[in-house]
Amino acid sequence: MSLIDSISLPRGVRLPRIDGLIQWIVPLAIIAIWQVASVTGFVPTRVLPAPSDVVLAGWKLLLSGELVRNIWVSFWRASIGFLIGGSIGFAFGLANGLSQLSAKLTDTTLQMVRNVPHLALIPLVILWFGIDESAKLFLVALGVFFPIYLNTLHGIRTVDPQLIEMGRIYGMTDGELFRRVIFPGALPSIFVGIRFALGIMWLTLIVAETIAASSGLGYMAMQAREFMLIDVVVLSILIYALLGKLADSASRVLERLTLSWHPAFQKR
Amino acid sequence: MQTALRTSLPETELASRANFAPHARVVREQRPVEAGLPLSIRGLRKSFGDNEVLRGIDLHIPAGQFVAIVGKSGCGKSTLLRLIAGLDKIDAGSISFGQDTQPEDIRVMFQEPRLLPWARVLSNVEVGLGRDRASADADTRAAKALTEVGLTDKRHQWPSVLSGGQKQRVALARALVSRPRVLAFDEPLGALDALTRISMQRLLERVWRDQGFTAILVTHDVTEAVALADRVLVIDEGRIAHDVVVNAGRPRERGSAELASLEASILSHLLSAEDRT
Numbered sequence: 001m002s003l004i005d006s007i008s009l010p011r012g013v014r015l016p017r018i019d020g021l022i023q024w025i026v027p028l029a030i031i032a033i034w035q036v037a038s039v040t041g042f043v044p045t046r047v048l049p050a051p052s053d054v055v056l057a058g059w060k061l062l063l064s065g066e067l068v069r070n071i072w073v074s075f076w077r078a079s080i081g082f083l084i085g086g087s088i089g090f091a092f093g094l095a096n097g098l099s100q101l102s103a104k105l106t107d108t109t110l111q112m113v114r115n116v117p118h119l120a121l122i123p124l125v126i127l128w129f130g131i132d133e134s135a136k137l138f139l140v141a142l143g144v145f146f147p148i149y150l151n152t153l154h155g156i157r158t159v160d161p162q163l164i165e166m167g168r169i170y171g172m173t174d175g176e177l178f179r180r181v182i183f184p185g186a187l188p189s190i191f192v193g194i195r196f197a198l199g200i201m202w203l204t205l206i207v208a209e210t211i212a213a214s215s216g217l218g219y220m221a222m223q224a225r226e227f228m229l230i231d232v233v234v235l236s237i238l239i240y241a242l243l244g245k246l247a248d249s250a251s252r253v254l255e256r257l258t259l260s261w262h263p264a265f266q267k268r
Numbered sequence: 269m270q271t272a273l274r275t276s277l278p279e280t281e282l283a284s285r286a287n288f289a290p291h292a293r294v295v296r297e298q299r300p301v302e303a304g305l306p307l308s309i310r311g312l313r314k315s316f317g318d319n320e321v322l323r324g325i326d327l328h329i330p331a332g333q334f335v336a337i338v339g340k341s342g343c344g345k346s347t348l349l350r351l352i353a354g355l356d357k358i359d360a361g362s363i364s365f366g367q368d369t370q371p372e373d374i375r376v377m378f379q380e381p382r383l384l385p386w387a388r389v390l391s392n393v394e395v396g397l398g399r400d401r402a403s404a405d406a407d408t409r410a411a412k413a414l415t416e417v418g419l420t421d422k423r424h425q426w427p428s429v430l431s432g433g434q435k436q437r438v439a440l441a442r443a444l445v446s447r448p449r450v451l452a453f454d455e456p457l458g459a460l461d462a463l464t465r466i467s468m469q470r471l472l473e474r475v476w477r478d479q480g481f482t483a484i485l486v487t488h489d490v491t492e493a494v495a496l497a498d499r500v501l502v503i504d505e506g507r508i509a510h511d512v513v514v515n516a517g518r519p520r521e522r523g524s525a526e527l528a529s530l531e532a533s534i535l536s537h538l539l540s541a542e543d544r545t
């Protein structure tokens with residue numbers, strides 16, 4: 001056992017490490033070229049500040065506490081909005097996937113509302129809530145609702161009917177059938193919804209914060225624009241990208257953990 | 269690491285069978301007389317809309333008999349089996365088992381294994397315990413059923429890594445784990461390759477002889493029918509057209525002249541039914 005382990009370990013470990021490095025080559029190269037282009041004056045710093053300037057701006061904001069506060073505000077809005085919209089979407093998806101009556105009652109209405117781009121509601125939302133927290137939460141929740149709703153519904157409706165029949169044959173109660181057959185069967189589709197919703201969540205928040213906010217990353221970027229602090233603008237954009245990437249990675253990890261049975265997630 | 273090595277080896281059905289055969293042949297109990305239930309079907313009818321599928325089936329199956337049902341495609345074999353298993357509603361007539369039955373007494377196995385992909389092999393087998401799923405000895409009973417089908421070492425695997433034959437063996441273990449008294453099979457080996465089929469046929473015969481349940485096997489393979497069954501029913505035009513007794517002793521010798529001539533006569537019944545359409 002130990003012998004076999006020590007022989008095959010290098011192969012198992014070295015490969016992912018090289019793979020992990022490979023994906024950073026291009027971004028690092030871009031940053032290096034960007035830095036050189038800025039320092040040599042090829043790209044004017046009024047158009048794009050050097051990466052070193054962006055890092056410096058970030059350091060200053062970090063020391064003043066402003067950066068952490070704004071990131072925290074945006075993160076909080078994103079999570080709460082996601083939780084609210086996601087839970088409602090999930091609940092409707094469950095109800096309409098499991099009950100014909102519920103689906104007949106609400107699905108058509110929801111499908112109609114879906115065709116309204118939620119960002120088009122911004123003027124209305126500002127009239128309703130002003131630039132209050134609830135305005136941002138409402139928009140994020142609304143944006144997140146539909147992908148979660150649609151994918152939960154789709155997931156439940158496409159669970160293999162033969163498996164459901166099998167569950168009934170073996171005497172599963174409704175609760176057991178849901179827990180052991182329907183929910184696990186719908187989970188891959190629900191994760192598609194979550195990943196999609198995370199993208200919409202950041203997009204909505206950026207737009208809402210740049211238009212109607214007095215704190216948060218989007219607000220920080222707009223403030224910086226007023227004072228022509230281009231390094232802070234670029235910094236905000238990069239932080240948004242980073243947060244988006246983090247959320248996506250988190251959902252991937254969760255997916256990998258809960259769908260380990262799925263052939264697509266089995267390494268061997 | 270061991271699992272990695274094992275899965276990297278190409279494993280054939282026959283190889284894995286050779287592995288388990290010595291352990292799986294547990295001391296054969298005296299064939300339980302009480303195990304199987306007799307089955308009486310009277311005037312059974314079933315239609316789907318205008319399509320009159322079963323037009324009066326009358327049938328008595330003694331306890332513990334192994335019956336095969338053959339017939340051309342679409343003649344209503346699956347319909348009959350689903351009615352016996354209580355999965356669909358009867359239009360007219362009756363099916364009785366001679367006494368009150370529990371849901372766990374009657375089990376069905378389909379052509380598709382219908383395993384839960386997100387449950388390990390052992391918990392898939394536990395599903396078969398029905399209302400006893402939550403009992404303390406569920407694990408032990410499921411593990412025992414897995415041993416009976418020779419898959420002890422696969423208990424912690426996901427179904428997706430199993431071969432078609434292994435999946436069907438897990439489905440068999442799930443059907444067996446509640447010690448059913450009637451077991452209905454709807455072309456359970458239809459999707460398997462020839463070698464796997466033969467090893468599965470032997471397995472079916474062995475568990476049937478060990479446990480003594482009443483077996484009803486729908487198949488399109490007449491060779492399989494005469495190799496396994498005590499009796500072969502040919503369904504045509506919604507009725508039992510022929511009722512053929514297979515007297516050959518067990519274990520049966522595949523390809524013997526006796527079985528071959530039976531097979532030929534059943535095939536000729538089927539072909540004449542086919543020609544009329």
Ligand SMILES: Nc1ncnc2c1ncn2[C@@H]1O[C@H](COP(=O)(O)OP(=O)(O)O)[C@@H](O)[C@H]1O
Pocket residue numbers: 316319321339340341342343344345346347348
């Ligand atoms: N649920 C159903 N609804 C409508 N027609 C059905 C249904 N199930 C079976 N049938 C019809 O009943 C006939 C017999 O089907 P089946 O019992 O599956 O045949 P077999 O198993 O012998 O091939 C076919 O004509 C089929 O189309």
Ligand SMILES: [Mg+2]
Pocket residue numbers: 345346347454
């Ligand atoms: Mg059929």
